[in-house]
Structure formats: C-alpha cells, structure tokens
C-alpha cells in the first residue's frame with residue numbers, strides 16, 4: 001500500500017479545466033460552518049478546495065480557527081507562525097502577508113486568533129473585518145473557502161458576512177438537527193443585519209458508514225428534513241482522512257486515485273453545478 005501511495009504521485013493529475021466548467025462570474029466565498037466540532041469542516045475545506053484547483057480554478061483557503069488545523073493540514077506549524085489571520089482581522093494587516101502557497105493558497109491561523117473575538121468586540125465594524133480584508137484580493141481567486149471554529153462567535157459571523165454561500169458538513173453519526181436550527185437562526189440574523197444574500201447552499205453528510213444502521217438513519221433524516229439542500233455525495237468514513245493531514249497533504253495529493261479523493265471530486269462537481277444553476281436562475 002505504501003508503495004502504491006508513493007506511485008500515485010507520479011500518475012498524471014486531472015489538472016486541466018474542462019471546457020464545460022467556466023469560472024464563476026463573481027468570486028465565490030464559501031464558508032464551511034457547523035458549531036459542532038469534529039464534523040469534518042476542516043477536512044472538507046481543504047479537500048474541496050484542492051478538488052476545485054484540480055479543475056483549474058484559482059483557490060484561496062482561509063483558516064479562521066484558532067486551533068489551526070487547516071494550517072497544519074498543509075504542513076505548516078501554527079506555533080511557528082509570526083503573522084496570522086489575527087493580525088489581518090484585528091490590526092488590519094494586508095491579507096497577502098499571511099498567505100502561504102501550498103497545494104493551494106492558504107491564509108494561516110495561529111493560536112493568537114483565540115483572542116480575536118475579544119479584541120474585535122470593541123471595534124466599530126467588528127463583523128466586517130474579514131469582508132474588508134478580502135476586498136483587495138477577492139478578484140484574484142475563483143473560489144475562497146473559509147474554515148471556521150466550532151462556535152457561532154464573532155469569527156464565524158465575520159465569515160458569514162463575507163460569504164456568498166455556506167456549506168454545512170454534518171456528521172451522520174451524531175446528527176444534531178437542533179444545532180442546524182441554531183445555525184440557521186444565526187444566518188437569519190446575519191441576513192437581516194449584515195449580509196442579505198448569505199444562505200446555506202448545501203449540506204454534506206460526512207463520516208458516513210453504510211454498515212452502521214444509525215449512520216444510514218441519520219443520512220435519511222437529513223434528507224427528509226432538508227431535501228435538495230443535501231448533496232448526493234456522502235463522504236464515507238475512511239482512515240485516509242486522518243492519515244493525509246499528518247503528511248501535510250490533502251487526500252487528493254496523498255492518495256490521488258483512492259476513493260477518499262474521488263468523494264471530494266464528486267462533491268466539488270455538485271457544488272460547481274449548484275453555482276451554475278443559481279447563476280442561470
């Protein structure tokens with residue numbers, strides 16, 4: 001298996017943009033959010049972003065979680081980072097200064113971001129710090145994906161204000177419909193006061209295990225409750241998702257031809273199609 005994974009790197013990558021998929025007319029800022037921890041927000045941010053890049057799109061990932069898991073998952077050490085999204089949000093430093101080039105571009109986080117909520121709370125325009133930071137660079141990217149912490153605090157609100165859409169990963173093991181209602185309530189407040197167009201564009205069932213009755217039931221309940229909003233692609237449970245970040249890689253780089261990589265390519269197609277139908281609506 002090791003040998004196979006080494007070889008996978010040498011295989012040709014499907015890295016050209018098919019003519020049928022055009023760049024979005026306007027930069028899409030997709031926020032991955034769910035106030036529950038451990039539902040695959042970070043995993044989805046990275047792998048969806050890399051899947052978009054494989055299609056030829058320009059992608060920026062933003063790590064808004066003080067835990068810095070997204071930053072780590074591209075082989076960067078949050079403890080050794082001098083400038084992070086904290087400086088961008090709180091001190092209005094240019095975001096270019098915290099963007100690193102890895103598989104895709106990534107604006108990094110470090111633990112000091114844990115103080116951002118408090119530092120921002122007394123500032124005028126505290127909910128618009130991310131939106132402001134993105135304005136000068138927005139046009140350089142087709143897709144900007146924002147990973148958020150497991151809370152609906154000021155960092156996540158900043159993400160919602162900058163967003164063109166929200167994608168919600170939901171673990172099919174410990175399904176929390178109440179959590180989703182709370183998330184939707186927060187989005188309704190943001191729509192009313194700060195960003196009229198922000199909405200959930202899709203729900204991704206994650207850690208799906210078809211052998212487990214409760215996982216299948218959770219998936220069914222999700223589809224009964226949210227209908228078309230739930231993507232057809234289920235992200236199944238596999239150890240690849242735990243292995244890849246340790247190597248500082250997405251699953252698309254770590255095991256390019258494996259089924260874990262393919263699941264995120266499938267999801268990327270669905271997200272892209274959703275965008276298309278919206279633009280034509």
Ligand SMILES: Nc1ncnc2c1ncn2[C@@H]1O[C@H](COP(=O)(O)OP(=O)(O)O)[C@@H](O)[C@H]1O
Nearest residue numbers: 037038039040041042043207236237238241242
């Ligand atoms: N489909 C999956 N199958 C198995 N493990 C997964 C899957 N997706 C994510 N994981 C693992 O679950 C843990 C939580 O995922 P993560 O993306 O960090 O969630 P969150 O950002 O919502 O807290 C991580 O250790 C990750 O590697």
Ligand SMILES: [Mg+2]
Nearest residue numbers: 041042065069
């Ligand atoms: Mg995370």
